[in-house]
Amino acid sequence: MLRHVLALAAAAAALAVPQPTWPVAFEAWYVSDYKRTSGLYATDSRAGVAASRITFADGTRDHLCSAFHNNTRCEQLMTVGGFRYLYFPQVKDCCKCCTYATGTYECGGPVGPRWVSNATGNLHYLGREEVLGRTCHKWSVAGLVPAFPNYYLEDTQTGRPCAIDGYNYLRRPQPRERMISISFRWKA
Ligand SMILES: *[C@@H]1O[C@H](CO)[C@@H](O)[C@H](O)[C@H]1NC(C)=O
Ligand SMILES: *[C@@H]1O[C@H](CO)[C@@H](O)[C@H](O)[C@H]1NC(C)=O
Numbered sequence: 811m812l813r814h815v816l817a818l819a820a821a822a823a824a825l826a827v828p829q830p831t832w833p834v835a836f837e838a839w840y841v842s843d844y845k846r847t848s849g850l851y852a853t854d855s856r857a858g859v860a861a862s863r864i865t866f867a868d869g870t871r872d873h874l875c876s877a878f879h880n881n882t883r884c885e886q887l888m889t890v891g892g893f894r895y896l897y898f899p900q901v902k903d904c905c906k907c908c909t910y911a912t913g914t915y916e917c918g919g920p921v922g923p924r925w926v927s928n929a930t931g932n933l934h935y936l937g938r939e940e941v942l943g944r945t946c947h948k949w950s951v952a953g954l955v956p957a958f959p960n961y962y963l964e965d966t967q968t969g970r971p972c973a974i975d976g977y978n979y980l981r982r983p984q985p986r987e988r989m990i991s992i993s994f995r996w997k998a
Contacts, residue, residue: 827935828947830926830964832971835859837997841942844991845871851992855922862888862920869898874907874917888920926951926962939963942993946972953977970996 835854842848849865869875869884874896885897892911897904910919926933932952939948946963953960953976960976973993 828966829928830933830947830949830962831969832921832923832926832962834923836971838971838994839997840992840994842871842992847871851994853920853922855920860888860892860920861890862886879903892919894919925953925960932956932959936961938966941972942995944972951976968996970994 834856837850837852840849840851845866847866847868847870849867851864853862854860855862864886866872866875866884866886868881870880872884874886874894875884875898878896879898879901882898882900885899886907887895887897888910889895893909894907894917895905896907908916910917926949930952934950936948936950938945940946941963945966947966948961948963950959950961955977958977960974962974963972964970965972971994973991975991
């Protein structure tokens with residue numbers, strides 16, 4: 811009997827931990843402290859669409875953008891055929907950068923809900939944190955480098971993404987460099 815009560819209490823405690831929901835498709839403005847820029851973040855991970863657009867007012871502090879041009883606007887488009895395209899509207903340069911469709915995983919594709927689905931037991935609730943004046947739930951999401959997890963923050967009121975922060979690098983992998991640091995501002 812006691813064992814059953816304890817099991818139920820454990821199940822209830824597990825249920826009580828807030829669970830994240832990354833929208834299948836959304837569009838928001840963002841600011842990035844680490845990349846020292848701002849722009850638009852749009853993703854639609856529905857099967858058959860699988861597209862995303864991320865703009866950088868200045869791509870100098872982005873790994874992919876800065877490999878081609880510094881001190882200028884940069885757009886990254888993830889679209890048909892599993893390719894990420896780079897577009898530099900001011901210097902009128904573009905094009906196909908890298909692929910996320912093949913096994914080599916040269917670059918990431920559109921981000922869908924699976925990354926916060928706890929599919930591998932890699933998600934841990936860390937409590938609340940303020941982001942741009944909103945109270946947000948925070949989780950760690952162990953990814954490619956488990957020692958340096960990514961973090962996801964979601965508005966406790968609206969359930970919309972507040973921020974993502976995670977392991978990344980500007981030139982070549984460096985263990986302690988964190989530079990995604992995107993805080994979302996919703997258009998409406
Ligand atoms: C952009 O600046 C970085 C850092 O100074 C440099 O390593 C990189 O080669 C530059 N990119 C281009 C296309 O010149
Ligand atoms: C994710 O799964 C692990 C292993 O089952 C569990 O310990 C953890 O509490 C889960 N995370 C959340 C946020 O529920």
